[in-house]
Amino acid sequence: MGVLLSSTFVFGGDPQWVEVRSPNLSVITDAGEKRGRDMALHFEQMRSVFGTLMTKANVNLAVPMQIVAFRNSKELRQMAPIFHGKPTEVAGLFQGGEDRCFIMLDMSTENPWSVVFHEYAHRLMEGNIAVRADPWFEEGFAEFFSSIEVDNKQARVGKIPDQTYQILMQLGMMKVYDLFRVQQNTKTYNESGNHRTTFYAESSLVVHYLYDNKLIPKLGPYFDALQVQRSRWTRRFRRLSG
Numbered sequence: 001m002g003v004l005l006s007s008t009f010v011f012g013g014d015p016q017w018v019e020v021r022s023p024n025l026s027v028i029t030d031a032g033e034k035r036g037r038d039m040a041l042h043f044e045q046m047r048s049v050f051g052t053l054m055t056k057a058n059v060n061l062a063v064p065m066q067i068v069a070f071r072n073s074k075e076l077r078q079m080a081p082i083f084h085g086k087p088t089e090v091a092g093l094f095q096g097g098e099d100r101c102f103i104m105l106d107m108s109t110e111n112p113w114s115v116v117f118h119e120y121a122h123r124l125m126e127g128n129i130a131v132r133a134d135p136w137f138e139e140g141f142a143e144f145f146s147s148i149e150v151d152n153k154q155a156r157v158g159k160i161p162d163q164t165y166q167i168l169m170q171l172g173m174m175k176v177y178d179l180f181r182v183q184q185n186t187k188t189y190n191e192s193g194n195h196r197t198t199f200y201a202e203s204s205l206v207v208h209y210l211y212d213n214k215l216i217p218k219l220g221p222y223f224d225a226l227q228v229q230r231s232r233w234t235r236r237f238r239r240l241s242g
Contacts, residue, residue, distance in 0.1 A: 029069035031107040039069050039105075042113055045150040046120050049157065063097065065123060069105045076106040083190035091115045094122040101126075118146035131223040135182050135189055140203030144211065160208060167201040174202055 020027045020036035022044050029036040070076045073091075080087040092115040093104040103119045105112065121142040125133075133141075149156040171194050179202055182188045188195045210216050 025065045025067060027067045027069060029067075029071070029107070030075075031069055031071040035107060036069065039067060039107075039116065042116050042150070043067065043120055046117050046145070046148065047124075049148055049150065050121075050124050050145070064100050065103065066100055067103045067105065069107050072108045073106045076104055079104050081190075088190050089192040092119040094119045094126075096123075096126050114146045117148050118142040121145035131220050132227060133219070133223050134180060134226075135184055136179050136199070136203040136206060137219065137223075139200055140205075140207035143200055143204035144207045158208070158211070160205070164201045164204060167197055168205075171198045174198055176206075179203065179206070 017028060017030045018033045018036050020029070020033070020040045022040040024047060025040065025043055027036045027040045027043075029039065073089075076090070076093070077087045079093060080090055081093075082088070091106045091109045091112075093102075095102045095104070101123060103123060105115055105119065109115055119142070121144070122138065125138065125141055145157070147157070147159050147161055149159070174195075179199065182199055184190075188199050190196075210219070
C-alpha cells in the first residue's frame, strides 16, 4: 500500500516534536519521525481495511482527525479523564468534536498498533453509527478491529487474540446482565484492574459473536428501543422522587 507522507518539525526543545501528514490525517509526536511515519501508515491501512470490510461505511469523514502520539504514559496521563480524583490509566484516548477530533496514544506500550487500531475504530464508529451505543459495544467493536494484522499484501481481521482467552480463563467471565449494565461513569469502566480487563475481553467476544452470526444490522433498532425504555424509566423515577 503506497501512502504519500510528509514531515515537518513543529517546535524545538527536548524532546523534539514532529508532524507527519498523510492524505487523511496528521500525526504529531515526540517519539521520533520514524514512529510518526509508521503511525500515519498504520492509520491509513486501518482506514482502507475498514472501508473494504464495511462497504456501506463512510471513511471520508468531514471532521479532520489529529493524532497526538506521546512517547510515554506519563505524558498521556496528563490528558486522561479524571475518575474519583485520579487520572484513568489508559493507553489511548479518543475525543470527538464538531470541528476536529483527537486520538491520543501512548507509544511506550507493548503493542502500540493494537492501541492505534482500537482508537481509530472508535473514530470510524462515531462517524458511521447514528445511534448511541452502550460501552460494551463501543469497546467490543474497537477491540474487534484492534486485532487487525496488516502488511503490504493483505489484511487479516476477526482473529481473537490468545490473550483474550487467557484473561477470561484466569479471571472468569462477567454475567451478561452485568456486562450490559456497565456505563462510562461506572467503576468497572474507569478503574484499572481485573474487572475492567474482563469487561474489555468479554465485550470483544460478544461483538465477535454478533459479526459471526450477522447480527450487527439489528443493533440499531436494539439501541433505539433501549434508549426509549431508559427515557421512560428516568421520567418515572423523577415523578416518584418528586
